[in-house]
Amino acid sequence: MLDLATNKVHDENRQGEAYAPFELDPNSYKKRFYIESYGCAMNFADSEVVASILNKEGFGATRNVEEADLIFLNTCSIREKAELTVRKRLTEFKKLKRARPGTLVGVLGCMAERLKSKFLEEEKLVDIVVGPDAYRTLPGLVEEAETGQKAINVLLSREETYADISPVRLNSNGISAFVSIMRGCNNMCSFCVVPFTRGRERSREAASIINECKDLFEQGYREVTLLGQNVDSYYYTSANGNEQSTAVTFAMLLESIAQISPLLRIRFSTSHPKDITDEVLHTMAKYDNICKYIHLPVQSGSTRILQMMNRTYTREWYMAKVDRIKQIMPDCSISADIITGFCTEDEQDHQDTISIMKYAQYDYSYMFFYSERPGTLAQRRYADDVPEEVKKRRLAEVIETQNRLSLESNKRDIGKVFQVLIESESKKSDQQWMGRSSQYKVFVFPKGNYDLAPGSYVNVRATDCTQGTLFGEIVD
Ligand code: SAH
Ligand code: SF4
Ligand code: F3S
Numbered sequence: 001m002l003d004l005a006t007n008k009v010h011d012e013n014r015q016g017e018a019y020a021p022f023e024l025d026p027n028s029y030k031k032r033f034y035i036e037s038y039g040c041a042m043n044f045a046d047s048e049v050v051a052s053i054l055n056k057e058g059f060g061a062t063r064n065v066e067e068a069d070l071i072f073l074n075t076c077s078i079r080e081k082a083e084l085t086v087r088k089r090l091t092e093f094k095k096l097k098r099a100r101p102g103t104l105v106g107v108l109g110c111m112a113e114r115l116k117s118k119f120l121e122e123e124k125l126v127d128i129v130v131g132p133d134a135y136r137t138l139p140g141l142v143e144e145a146e147t148g149q150k151a152i153n154v155l156l157s158r159e160e161t162y163a164d165i166s167p168v169r170l171n172s173n174g175i176s177a178f179v180s181i182m183r184g185c186n187n188m189c190s191f192c193v194v195p196f197t198r199g200r201e202r203s204r205e206a207a208s209i210i211n212e213c214k215d216l217f218e219q220g221y222r223e224v225t226l227l228g229q230n231v232d233s234y235y236y237t238s239a240n241g242n243e244q245s246t247a248v249t250f251a252m253l254l255e256s257i258a259q260i261s262p263l264l265r266i267r268f269s270t271s272h273p274k275d276i277t278d279e280v281l282h283t284m285a286k287y288d289n290i291c292k293y294i295h296l297p298v299q300s301g302s303t304r305i306l307q308m309m310n311r312t313y314t315r316e317w318y319m320a321k322v323d324r325i326k327q328i329m330p331d332c333s334i335s336a337d338i339i340t341g342f343c344t345e346d347e348q349d350h351q352d353t354i355s356i357m358k359y360a361q362y363d364y365s366y367m368f369f370y371s372e373r374p375g376t377l378a379q380r381r382y383a384d385d386v387p388e389e390v391k392k393r394r395l396a397e398v399i400e401t402q403n404r405l406s407l408e409s410n411k412r413d414i415g416k417v418f419q420v421l422i423e424s425e426s427k428k429s430d431q432q433w434m435g436r437s438s439q440y441k442v443f444v445f446p447k448g449n450y451d452l453a454p455g456s457y458v459n460v461r462a463t464d465c466t467q468g469t470l471f472g473e474i475v476d
Helices: 039-058 080-099 110-115 118-122 135-146 192-198 206-218 252-258 278-284 304-310 313-326 347-360 377-379 388-413
Strands: 033-037 059-061 072-073 104-109 128-130 151-153 176-182 222-226 235-238 246-249 265-269 293-295 333-340 364-369 417-425 430-435 442-446 457-465 470-474
Touching: 033 039, 039 059, 039 072, 039 104, 039 135, 039 176, 039 222, 072 080, 072 110, 080 104, 080 110, 104 110, 104 135, 110 118, 110 128, 110 192, 128 135, 135 151, 176 206, 206 222, 206 252, 222 252, 246 252, 252 265, 252 278, 278 313, 304 313, 304 347, 313 347, 333 347, 333 388, 347 388, 364 388, 388 457, 417 442, 430 457, 442 457
Parallel strands: 033 059, 033 072, 072 104, 104 128, 128 151, 176 222, 222 265, 293 333, 333 364, 442 470
Antiparallel strands: 235 246, 417 430, 417 457, 430 442, 457 470
C-alpha cells in the first residue's frame, strides 16, 4: 500500500516492488533493468528518477528479475532490520547471477552511501554501488562494471535535486504521485542515520516543482505528496540577473501548488514539530485542497529523552503545537512516529510517551523500537542499554494504545460527511469503491448507480468503522 508518512512504505505490500515503465518498445531495449525499492517514500521517488535516467539511455525496465541484465536494489539503512532484508535479498540474487553470467547487481540508496566500498569488498555479489546524489552517473558506472571493474560513486552533493528530471511514474495508480521538493537533512537527531546517508539539506527550484505538479494534474493525477525529510524548512532562493533575488518558503510553495486547481489535492511529509509555522497552518486552512492531515513525529513524550534525541523541543512545546493545529484546523488529523526503548528510557519516560499519544489523540502512528545505527550521535555517546524484550514490550503497549486511539477517532467520524477522492475498487468487492478523505482516512462504500471512476470526488457519509477503515454511503 502506498502510504503518506515517510516510513509507512516499509509496509510489506510495498516492500520490494519491481517496477516496469511501459513507454519503451520491448524490441528497442539496449538492456533490461529490474529495480526493487526499500525504505521511505523518498527512496521510492528516487527509484522513479533512476528509471528515468536509465530509460533515456535506452534501458527498459522489467518486472521479471529473471530476465534482467541489471538488478538494482534501492536500499534503506534506517533500522538494522532494513539492512538485513537487503543482505538476504542479495544472497538470493547469487543464484540468478550464476544462471545468467554477465548479470550485474547494483546497490543504490542509503545503504550504498553508508557502507560505500565496503560493499564491493565484503559482498562479492555487488558490481555497482551508487549513493543517492550520484544517480546521474549510473549509465557510466554500468559501462565500467561491464568491463569487469567495480563501479562506485557515493559522492554526496550540496546542490543535486534532480530538478530537471521527469520521474517515470512507476506502479502508480494514476491518481496519486510523489513529488520531491528537497533532499538531505540538517537536523542531527541522535538516533538517525539519514544525515549521513542523504547529506546536507537543499531545496529544489520552486518553478520546477510547480511545473511537475501542473503536468501531473494535466495527465489526470488528482493528488500530489510533496516529499522531504523536513518539508517545513523548504527555502528556495534564486538570484535572477539584476533582479532582486526571490525567496520561496514552504507556505508559499504550498499556496502556489494549491492554486493549480481546486481538484488537485496536496499532501506533504514530513514535518518536524520545531519547524512547522503558523504561516503553513493558515495556508492549509485557507485552501480546501490542501489536505487536513499532518504527520508530526513526536518520537518520545519525555522531555529528558527528547533532549538526548536532540529533537530540540520539549513535551510541553510539542503539546502546544498540537493545540495550535487543532485551534486553526479543528478537523485536521495528526499522525506520529514513535521510538520505544531509546537509550536510558525508563518506565516513567515510557508512560510519558503513552500519555502524549492520548493527549494528541493521534489518528495513526508509525511505531518502532530503537535500533542503534553505526556512526550516529547516539551510538557514539550513549549505551544502547534498554534490553530488547523491554523495548518490544513497550512497543506492544504503544501499538495497543494507538489501536485504541485509531478506533476512537474513526468512531467520532460516524454520521459525518466527508469528501472522498476515489483511488480504486475496494480489494474485497468490485461493487465498492475505496478512497480517502482529506484526513487520509480510508473509506470503503458501495458504488451505487453513480457514474464515478478513480480520480472522482464524492461525498460519503460514514456509517460504520473498524480501526483501519470507515464504511459509508454516497450522499447526493
Ligand atoms: N525525517 C523524518 C523521518 C525520518 S525516518 C522525521 O524527522 O520525522 C522515519 C522514522 O524512523 C523516524 O521518525 C523515527 O521514528 C524512525 N527511526 C529513525 N531512526 C531510527 C532508529 N535508529 N531506530 C528506530 N527508529 C528509527
Ligand atoms: Fe532523521 Fe531527524 Fe533528519 Fe528526520 S529530522 S531525517 S529523524 S535527523
Ligand atoms: Fe529513507 Fe531509509 Fe534512507 S528511511 S532516507 S531510505 S535510510
